[in-house]
Amino acid sequence: MYAFDIERPTRLTDAVKLLSDATDSQPLGGGQTLIPALKARLAAPERLVCLSAVDEIKGICTADDGALCIGGGTCHADVAAGAGAYPALASLAANIGDPAVRNRGTIGGSLANNDPSSCYPAAVLGSGATVVTTNRKIAADDFFEGMFTTSLEEGEIITEVRFPVPEKANYQKFEQPASRFALVGVFVAKYADGVRVAVTGASEDGVFRWSEAEAALSSDFSAGAVEGLSLSGDGMISDMHGSGDYRAHLVGVMTRRAVAAAG
Missing domain, CATH: 3.30.465.10 (Uridine Diphospho-n-acetylenolpyruvylglucosamine Reductase; domain 3)
Structure with missing residues (x-):
């Protein structure tokens, strides 16, 4: 200090x-x-x-x-x-x-x-x-x-x-065991006018919205709606805890879990 x-x-x-x-x-x-x-x-x-x-x-x-x-x-x-x-x-x-x-x-x-x-x-x-x-x-x-x-x-x-309090919401995070910070965390919230999906821990640009998942879930709020959707590992954080591709994969996993838990 x-x-x-x-x-x-x-x-x-x-x-x-x-x-x-x-x-x-x-x-x-x-x-x-x-x-x-x-x-x-x-x-x-x-x-x-x-x-x-x-x-x-x-x-x-x-x-x-x-x-x-x-x-x-x-x-x-x-x-x-x-x-x-x-x-x-x-x-x-x-x-x-x-x-x-x-x-x-x-x-x-x-x-x-x-x-x-x-x-x-x-x-x-x-x-x-x-x-x-x-x-x-x-x-x-x-x-x-x-x-x-x-x-x-x-x-x-x-x-x-x-x-604003949503109709349904859930947050799922994959923790880095030592720090308990989110290696990847996904917050999903369903409102009357649509769904918002925000991701933390993954991107080199910080927290971001996954618009593709939002569109799919606004039409069908189910874990199956985001099955098959994926993000590129480019621009994702890559370090000793996980590569960019690994974090991109975890975003999909955590999103499906959040939707299932919220539903």
């Missing part, structure tokens, strides 16, 4: 002010992605603005339009316990990492860092959710811009994520 300052505001307005200072500052949620990045020198801010004491961005509620609203500072364990209106999302949160990770990591931090193997990006993109920040509302399709990259601007904080 290296020397840096840390601030721990208790109000959102104070956090925004600290991040807008001339000092090179970065928000810190639960630290489950950022702290390892600091250790590896992949990030080196002069100051961290810890959001763990900002209670106004925590909690879960249901909006008048039926959307499930989750505060950006809400930890994974609380999502698992409190997102009963969206069972697939609660199940996803309950299977992130281990108890220590689930009680520290936050949904806002996970989305802001956009780790290519994290689970929440698949849920947000697969649900067509809206990411609410201190400045604006961002549609899921406009939020993710590539591996570790989002449309967030400097000093912008995720305050809430709004999930």
Whole structure:
């Protein structure tokens, strides 16, 4: 590690002010992605603005339009316990990492860092959710811009994520045993106007929608509808845990399992 300052505001307005200072500052949620990045020198801010004491961005509620609203500072364990209106999302949160990770990591931090193997990006993109920040509302399709990259601007904080609740949904992931990150994870959600399929862990460009599977499942929501569909291994992550072709194959397997479980 290296020397840096840390601030721990208790109000959102104070956090925004600290991040807008001339000092090179970065928000810190639960630290489950950022702290390892600091250790590896992949990030080196002069100051961290810890959001763990900002209670106004925590909690879960249901909006008048039926959307499930989750505060950006809400930890994974609380999502698992409190997102009963969206069972697939609660199940996803309950299977992130281990108890220590689930009680520290936050949904806002996970989305802001956009780790290519994290689970929440698949849920947000697969649900067509809206990411609410201190400045604006961002549609899921406009939020993710590539591996570790989002449309967030400097000093912008995720305050809430709004999930439209689908008719059916499920998330399936093939875990890397040591890290428990998703080697490949697929989130499938069926809405009245169609099906969304989001894939995490596989692509060098980060989370993405599998449009071919979406079209097939919108016509026939069954595991058989995606039988025979396949993705190319080109552009997929290839490392010691699996080749690009292997990950492409797993996308199909996990999609069929998610559809079967949701149905």
